[in-house]
């Protein structure tokens with residue numbers, strides 16, 4: 011055994027039952043054994059190579075941040091608040107024009123922030139695959155979803171070739187290089203746990219041809235495909251009739267002046283038309299981000315296909331959107347998850363902070379439901395085994411000793427608990443000192 015860890019409370023990731031007085035035995039990337047009731051004479055000594063006796067502590071599944079843009083982390087607190095979405099988008103396009111070391115430093119800080127707040131896996135939307143090495147160095151699991159974005163159908167294949175080049179440069183070479191000459195104890199031998207996927211940007215910026223190339227590839231290779239959709243009322247106007255703020259933005263960038271609109275909603279465009287040849291068996295690896303403004307047949311399509319849908323509560327509040335339609339989506343049976351979006355529209359990457367904003371938006375929501383959205387529902391995207399040793403262990407709050415799960419989580423959500431330790435893929439990636 012690699013680790014023996016004693017905690018007063020352990021949440022079973024399958025049954026979501028809270029177990030008391032538990033010793034976890036971790037071997038490789040999995041929890042090999044859960045000993046309940048502390049029935050081990052002689053304590054932890056001799057049970058494993060390393061022992062952690064954390065006492066009054068609550069072990070939960072590690073957080074899965076299902077939507078981030080780590081390569082915008084250098085813009086933390088650099089973009090004025092209160093901008094309209096299209097003005098914010100202009101600021102982001104300008105903000106990307108900085109030297110690569112600044113972007114790498116931002117990604118590194120963001121990974122450290124995430125690990126220190128109990129996140130053990132991130133689905134990152136990435137323009138150039140720059141987060142791959144940083145995720146691996148910090149011991150995080152990740153999907154680096156390569157962003158492809160191009161109106162012109164004639165450019166779709168060139169966009170996919172550019173994504174292939176990123177894979178060659180960031181994944182194959184980093185894997186070879188790290189394996190060959192990674193000498194330091196902190197450097198990983200490979201990019202284990204970090205893989206790539208695809209992310210067509212949004213149906214108002216990206217052609218049907220490029221969506222189909224990306225989704226066809228993701229589907230065929232069993233990868234994650236994620237896309238922004240139905241984020242703003244302006245997107246709905248533009249997709250339906252090529253009018254409104256996004257039309258103005260497109261004209262500013264000289265894009266596709268002949269477009270007249272699709273006469274439908276963005277969600278229906280994707281699920282009912284562009285991706286429909288593959289759907290029906292898509293499962294949780296199709297991750298639709300935002301879906302803030304469902305209308306028409308959108309909910310019926312989502313109920314039929316049951317993709318993953320990601321809500322980013324703090325970023326949602328930052329842009330002043332209408333309350334996220336949580337209860338409508340719960341009824342569809344879709345796999346609901348939480349994400350942070352980027353530090354250009356969020357003050358942090360702490361998933362308890364996302365849950366806190368979720369509770370502010372929907373005070374009656376089950377905290378247990380929110381925890382599922384922040385943890386095990388995200389694991390479904392990554393196809394993680396139930397026994398994965400991806401864990402976040404928290405200081406038991408005062409008054410938390412005898413509480414049932416829902417009440418205990420309510421204490422956590424309001425009070426930003428202290429992380430005692432985090433494991434990802436069986437490795438200790440964060441530890442309070």
Ligand SMILES: [Zn+2]
Nearest residue numbers: 079135238351
């Ligand atoms: Zn995003």
